[in-house]
Amino acid sequence: MTDLSDDYQGEYPILVEGLRSAFGEHVIHEDLDLKVRKGEILGVVGGSGTGKSVLMRSIIGLQQPAEGSITVLGHKMGEATEDEDIDLRSRWGVLFQGGALFSTLTVGENVEVPLKQFFPEITDSLRAEIARFKVRLSGLPENAAFKFPSELSGGMKKRAGLARALALDPELLFLDEPTAGLDPIGAAAFDSLTRELKETLGLTVFLITHDLDTLYAICDRVAVLADKKVIAVGTIPELLALDHPWIQEYFNGPRGRAALAAKDDPPMSEQALPEHMKSEHGAAEAVQASSPSDTDSKKSEA
Numbered sequence: 365m366t367d368l369s370d371d372y373q374g375e376y377p378i379l380v381e382g383l384r385s386a387f388g389e390h391v392i393h394e395d396l397d398l399k400v401r402k403g404e405i406l407g408v409v410g411g412s413g414t415g416k417s418v419l420m421r422s423i424i425g426l427q428q429p430a431e432g433s434i435t436v437l438g439h440k441m442g443e444a445t446e447d448e449d450i451d452l453r454s455r456w457g458v459l460f461q462g463g464a465l466f467s468t469l470t471v472g473e474n475v476e477v478p479l480k481q482f483f484p485e486i487t488d489s490l491r492a493e494i495a496r497f498k499v500r501l502s503g504l505p506e507n508a509a510f511k512f513p514s515e516l517s518g519g520m521k522k523r524a525g526l527a528r529a530l531a532l533d534p535e536l537l538f539l540d541e542p543t544a545g546l547d548p549i550g551a552a553a554f555d556s557l558t559r560e561l562k563e564t565l566g567l568t569v570f571l572i573t574h575d576l577d578t579l580y581a582i583c584d585r586v587a588v589l590a591d592k593k594v595i596a597v598g599t600i601p602e603l604l605a606l607d608h609p610w611i612q613e614y615f616n617g618p619r620g621r622a623a624l625a626a627k628d629d630p631p632m633s634e635q636a637l638p639e640h641m642k643s644e645h646g647a648a649e650a651v652q653a654s655s656p657s658d659t660d661s662k663k664s665e666a
């Protein structure tokens with residue numbers, strides 16, 4: 365792996381060394397290394413089927429590596445005692461592709477699931493109160509806690525999934541294509557929320573995405589998966605300095621250039637705003653003010 369800025373001296377809450385993942389004969393990762401820095405938003409990109417989700421599932425212990433080691437928050441996965449394992453799982457939150465909400469439970473009850481699982485001693489009323497707080501923290505109105513997933517727009521479902529991922533005050537947040545299926549305003553709002561939560565809660569974020577706008581807007585560094593490995597990790601300018609064909613095509617192709625232009629040149633509607641309204645939360649405020657149907661139109665579905 366090429367770590368393009370390896371002068372970092374801090375902690376690595378996620379450390380993957382020599383990972384080999386395979387389904388029978390089908391090898392997904394071979395000798396894959398990755399170090400995620402404390403407090404960063406690491407974007408993880410790669411072509412479809414390069415194994416981004418399998419990598420995430422391996423890190424959180426849902427997928428057994430064929431070889432190699434994965435250390436999360438100082439614990440080697442697969443070697444922890446049962447108690448250590450439970451403790452570890454309570455220190456991360458995951459937003460899976462599509463939200464993965466229980467359709468027969470309300471949003472609030474969905475958020476209560478991990479609280480019940482990891483802290484069964486908490487009283488019902490306190491658990492419900494914590495769930496309502498997480499719902500608000502994720503940018504949903506409090507009454508969303510009483511709604512079923514089927515009553516929510518796509519953007520609201522993502523936020524409900526995020527509320528559940530934040531239920532246990534995690535140190536690590538895993539997001540698998542969080543903006544897939546959102547319209548551009550909803551996606552920008554979700555990006556702002558992710559950045560804001562990362563900063564206020566001190567999270568380390570592992571973020572799988574195909575969304576170039578997300579990479580430019582909120583990721584501190586980006587890891588590129590290709591050829592069964594992480595071929596490079598760095599800031600976007602650092603990656604752009606590499607001669608790798610996939611990296612060049614991805615970031616320097618028409619969509620990559622458009623995303624860069626959009627970052628440097630805010631949309632007309634934002635340019636027209638008075639200075640005090642040009643906060644990065646503008647999009648979030650806009651989307652919350654709009655009706656669910658405004659945010660529900662699909663850009664693409666994962």
Ligand SMILES: Nc1ncnc2c1ncn2[C@@H]1O[C@H](COP(=O)(O)OP(=O)(O)OP(=O)(O)O)[C@@H](O)[C@H]1O
Pocket residue numbers: 387392410411412413414415416417418419
């Ligand atoms: N449970 C499984 N059994 C067999 N093969 C699997 C399983 N899960 C994933 N794979 C295979 O592993 C490869 C990597 O899948 P993965 O979902 O990690 O890709 P990805 O990079 O996240 O793709 P995308 O960007 O399209 O979501 C794919 O070829 C997929 O078919």
